[in-house]
Amino acid sequence: MPRAFSVGLCKVSLVEGDITTEDVDAIANAANAGLLGGGGVDGAIHRAAGPELVAACREVKKTLPGGLLRTGGAVITPGFRLRARSVIHCVGPVYEREGARAPGLLASCHTEALRLCREHGLSSVAFPAISTGVYGYPLDEAARVSLTAVRDDLRAHGTPALVRMVLFGASALSAFERAADDVFGGTP
Numbered sequence: 149m150p151r152a153f154s155v156g157l158c159k160v161s162l163v164e165g166d167i168t169t170e171d172v173d174a175i176a177n178a179a180n181a182g183l184l185g186g187g188g189v190d191g192a193i194h195r196a197a198g199p200e201l202v203a204a205c206r207e208v209k210k211t212l213p214g215g216l217l218r219t220g221g222a223v224i225t226p227g228f229r230l231r232a233r234s235v236i237h238c239v240g241p242v243y244e245r246e247g248a249r250a251p252g253l254l255a256s257c258h259t260e261a262l263r264l265c266r267e268h269g270l271s272s273v274a275f276p277a278i279s280t281g282v283y284g285y286p287l288d289e290a291a292r293v294s295l296t297a298v299r300d301d302l303r304a305h306g307t308p309a310l311v312r313m314v315l316f317g318a319s320a321l322s323a324f325e326r327a328a329d330d331v332f333g334g335t336p
């Protein structure tokens with residue numbers, strides 16, 4: 149049974165699964181600054197969305213300084229062949245490289261993605277565990293930072309109505325469940 153927590157009228161849920169199958173308004177992607185795809189969840193999302201996604205990213209790149217998305221930033225494209233209507237591409241921090249800046253940059257990925265949801269009238273969004281793969285962010289630390297950022301943003305803005313953290317594997321789910329008990333006070 150997925151764990152779910154309330155923040156005002158909003159719901160934050162934790163599930164184990166493949167984010168490319170999520171039927172939500174938007175899924176967040178753990179992208180890199182170049183936005184042209186990669187491995188991990190980035191590769192899975194591009195494979196599932198089809199070639200139109202990278203073409204849309206090329207168009208977005210033209211609006212970015214030097215064609216690169218800053219760490220902590222987010223941009224939105226359609227979802228194309230995905231069930232999700234949109235993809236919000238976030239660049240998470242490389243843990244070892246960013247050091248003390250890493251938590252703020254990881255939080256920014258989430259708050260920027262939630263800002264885009266509000267700007268585009270999206271009411272449901274799914275996040276992977278950004279930066280916890282190739283970028284080396286320890287799961288327990290990332291879970292706490294990510295969930296805290298989501299909680300505080302939903303408290304401040306009251307939307308989107310649903311935020312789902314989609315964890316790839318039991319250990320990632322457990323890490324987020326442990327963090328959620330602290331962040332949301334254990335009140336499902």
Ligand code: APR
Nearest residue numbers: 166167178180186187188189190276279280281282283316
């Ligand atoms: N659904 C949900 N989560 C997934 C999926 C999936 N289909 N595939 C992988 N993940 C999880 C990983 O297990 C990890 O917990 O996504 C999390 C983020 O891992 P990465 O995809 O490696 O992303 P990140 O650590 O942010 O590194 C980003 O990797 O793929 C490249 O282009 C990407 O350069 C960028 C870097």
